[in-house]
Amino acid sequence: MERTVDFSRPYDVIVAGGGNAALCAAIAARRSGASVAIVEKAPRFYRGGNTRHTRNMRCAHDSATATLSGPYTEEEFYDDLLRVTQGNTTPALAKMMIRKSKDMLTWITEQGVRFQPSLGGTLSLGRTNSFFLGGGRSMLNALYRTAAGLGVHIAYEAEVTDLEMDGPRFVAAEVTTPAGRQRLAGRALVAASGGFEANIDWLKEGWGEIAENFLIRGTPYNRGSLLRTLIGKGMKQIGDPTQCHAVAIDARAPKYDGGIITRLDCVVFGIVVNNRCERFYDEGEDIWPKRYAIWGRLVAAQPDQIAYIVFDARSLQLFMPSLFPPVTGATIEELAGKLGLDPVALRATVDGFNAAVQPGTFDDKILDGCHTEGLSPPKTNWARPIEEAPFYAYPVRPGITFTYLGVEVDEDARVQLAGGGRAENIWAAGEIMAGNVLGRGYAAGIGMTIGSVFGRIAGEGAGSHAKR
Amino acid sequence: MQSDELKMPAAAMSAAEARQAHLDEAGRLMTVCNSCRYCEGLCAVFPAMEMRRAFGSGDLTYLANLCHNCGACNSDCQFAPPHEFAVNVPKVLAEVRNDSYARYVWPGFMAPLFARNGLVVTLIAALSVAAFLVGFAALTDPAVLFGAQSGPGAFYRILPHNAMVAIFGAAFLWSVLAVAMSCIRFWRDIGEPGSTLRDPQALAGGAHDIATLRYLDGGGMGCANDAEVPDDTRRMYHHLTFYGFALCFAATVVGTLWHYLLGRDAPYPWWDLPVVLGTLGGIGITVGPLGLLAAKLRRDPQLGDASRKGMDVAFIVMLLLTGVTGLALLVLRATPLMGVTLALHLGFVLGFFLTMPYGKFMHGIFRGLALVRYAAERKRHLS
Structure with a gap:
């Protein structure tokens, strides 16, 4: 029932990419009556880019629902966005997206996506974020089923590698497939092909050689070829090339596609040191869901882009388990030896930290105020001495989820031209334009909001343009 | 160990x-x-x-x-x-x-029966059917065996009631004992206290999940048979099989009560309770297994243990043949073919009883126990 793209005919709308944004665009365009072709670079199993690894989306809602524990107003959502981006957003676009996110919970359910109450170990997101039953791949499978059922044609292992333009008007895409290069003509283009996080050379343009030490949390297919082509064809760029959603993940994770199971939620329970055994940031600054997204950059700034979360036996059961077991030592010195750190230096750092911990009542469920005195940097919550053997550590590296540099869009998701004005028939949605909303920082589930809301807008816009 | x-x-x-x-x-x-x-x-x-x-x-x-x-x-x-x-x-x-x-099989030396279970179950069923055919041929007057029988006690002119009770009673009691011993071994090894089996809430929770096959719904969409478009047909056919089996069992129990309490001998008229229950049940264990077999053929082999396909198929086919021969017996019971049909039906029923502890039947028992334990665990976890 899933039909492949016919390269010998033109389509009303060509959607480049195969994730949440692409599928929302394809479905919306198809529902408006347009013929639609999805051109996805990955093979069928790996289709969907980072959507495969997601688990929830953040949508505003005025009251509790069967799966959300309470209201999350537009104002609160916007405040959260301002805080995580430190104001680096486009207010009009962000407010529009948040307003439209309210409808999204209904719309996306109508496309076959199912929700469930927040997953075990993620209670703090139970009010704000809607969790997909079965996770991101389940969500994606539902969208693909719906798209295919509507008659959207889908090509896998097909990458848009060039665009044929007539001034500001898109004419056709050059699609590279296992069978060679093909020309695919279309009346409108939706660029929803993700960021360039899997393109290490491009990352190096922003980060320098240290990008070699980054791990990529998603598929190796997000290489940003279409983004580069669009910029090359005169579309307006937005965002900083070093800005991205980056977290600290287990350093033993594979280079690509380790996904959720390599993340570590234990920073708040211990100390984090670099390979000189120095602490470098307040591990207890805020609850973990509000801080996990800063640690990728923090670790990227350390020597050799590696750090070690060190904690003791009392904390072992307090956080979600992860793929790799922690490194274990009966003493701090033994642990240091196994990590390849200087035992004397690690012992000194732990002793210094322990001595600075003030008395308090530890409570991992709240900001408990257990803090250090006279230590730089301080630890402001959940500080308790690391003293009960055995001692544990996880090595961590920056794990890049997605990049923010993208093309600028307006409220119709229409791509803007570097020379002023907007492209006649090119729309963008998802990570390829995330930088319009996320100048920096991250809030859990917001990538999916950007994808769904702008995907739907782009699909509706492209669909009605093509039918004109 | x-x-x-x-x-x-x-x-x-x-x-x-x-x-x-x-x-x-x-x-x-x-x-x-x-x-x-x-x-x-x-x-x-x-x-x-x-x-x-x-x-x-x-x-x-x-x-x-x-x-x-x-x-x-x-x-x-x-x-x-x-x-x-x-x-x-x-x-x-x-x-x-x-x-x-x-x-966990009891006695333990029967464990190798699971290695080539399809073959083992087929052989036991075939021997069982053959035993009835040969037994009838050797011990029953051919005029009775191949003559049209009718009226109460028709079956027992071919196989005396007491002989039937002795054969099936012994096989059934053995199987119940063996299944119970396996259950004890299973329950001990998964580490759940015996007291859970006396917890009414846990039993009710488990019974509900068994009766509804709650977890054969793929989280709401149905089974992912070919990993493409989920559907709920496996659950439907399993329900037909399960409730068909239950109705057949009920028919046997009612028949036993009719015999001993009311003094009424089989065959019963078509409208009588044992026949109604047995007919509905027979349809269930005929249609249900056919649907399950079709689903099994269609299903992505990557989703299961391909090495045990023989066990699965043998169990389904045995249920199917029990159902088909039972229905055939209903249709043919007043004809000269009744004797042979009765031998076939009794052969498959006996084969089914004998292989209960040594085949796929155990999946229902262990899963039921696991669901009871899950109900108890959930209660403990939430309290």
Whole structure:
């Protein structure tokens, strides 16, 4: 029932990419009556880019629902966005997206996506974020089923590698497939092909050689070829090339596609040191869901882009388990030896930290105020001495989820031209334009909001343009 | 335990090694899944997993029997093959589950019967049918065997009632004993206290989940048979089979009561309760198994334990033949073919009874126990 793209005919709308944004665009365009072709670079199993690894989306809602524990107003959502981006957003676009996110919970359910109450170990997101039953791949499978059922044609292992333009008007895409290069003509283009996080050379343009030490949390297919082509064809760029959603993940994770199971939620329970055994940031600054997204950059700034979360036996059961077991030592010195750190230096750092911990009542469920005195940097919550053997550590590296540099869009998701004005028939949605909303920082589930809301807008816009 | 295994003959050694390999792989997968938890809304396996951080063989056996093999977690898994993490929970839990039937079998020396179960069950059924055919031919007057019989006691002119009760009573009691002993071994090994089996809430919770096949719904969409478009036909056919079987069992019980309490002999008229129950049940265990067989042929082999397909098919076919011959007996009971049909039907019923503890039938028993335990665990976890 899933039909492949016919390269010998033109389509009303060509959607480049195969994730949440692409599928929302394809479905919306198809529902408006347009013929639609999805051109996805990955093979069928790996289709969907980072959507495969997601688990929830953040949508505003005025009251509790069967799966959300309470209201999350537009104002609160916007405040959260301002805080995580430190104001680096486009207010009009962000407010529009948040307003439209309210409808999204209904719309996306109508496309076959199912929700469930927040997953075990993620209670703090139970009010704000809607969790997909079965996770991101389940969500994606539902969208693909719906798209295919509507008659959207889908090509896998097909990458848009060039665009044929007539001034500001898109004419056709050059699609590279296992069978060679093909020309695919279309009346409108939706660029929803993700960021360039899997393109290490491009990352190096922003980060320098240290990008070699980054791990990529998603598929190796997000290489940003279409983004580069669009910029090359005169579309307006937005965002900083070093800005991205980056977290600290287990350093033993594979280079690509380790996904959720390599993340570590234990920073708040211990100390984090670099390979000189120095602490470098307040591990207890805020609850973990509000801080996990800063640690990728923090670790990227350390020597050799590696750090070690060190904690003791009392904390072992307090956080979600992860793929790799922690490194274990009966003493701090033994642990240091196994990590390849200087035992004397690690012992000194732990002793210094322990001595600075003030008395308090530890409570991992709240900001408990257990803090250090006279230590730089301080630890402001959940500080308790690391003293009960055995001692544990996880090595961590920056794990890049997605990049923010993208093309600028307006409220119709229409791509803007570097020379002023907007492209006649090119729309963008998802990570390829995330930088319009996320100048920096991250809030859990917001990538999916950007994808769904702008995907739907782009699909509706492209669909009605093509039918004109 | 280790030294016992070392004393085993070569063939059994490799079975033990295979069993350990399955457990090791299941343990690896549960570590992956417990770090992810995206599937926790799909069924009982993942919430039960989340109540643990380490997975011993008893835990894994319990989780494996909790799994209904709907396949939803596999089509939803971002780490499924060909991903390098190679997570295939339905397949690996099917392997551990199938190993568990042999692991707890009573008496223990019957364990090898599970190795080539399709063949074993087929042979037992064939021998059982042959025994009735030969027995009837040798012991029954041909005029009676091949003559049209009618009226109460028609069956018993071919096989006296007391002989029938002796044969089937003995087989049934043996099987009940063997199944019960396996259950005790299973329950002890998964580490649940006996008191749970006296907890009305746990029993009610388990019974509800069994009766509704709650977890054969793929988290709401149905089974992911070909990992493409889920459907709920497996659940429907399983319901037909399960309730068909229950109705047949009820027909037998009612017939026994009619015989001993009311003094009324079979065959009963078509409108009488044992016949109505048996007919409906017979239709259930005919249509249900046919649907299950068709679903099995269509199903992605990657979702199951392909090495035990023989066991699955033998069990389904045995139920099907029991149903078909039972219905045939109803149609042909007043004709000269009744004697032969009765031999076929009794042969398959006896074969079914004899192989209950030594085949796929055990899946229902262990899964039922696992669901009772899950109901108890949930209660403990939430309180």
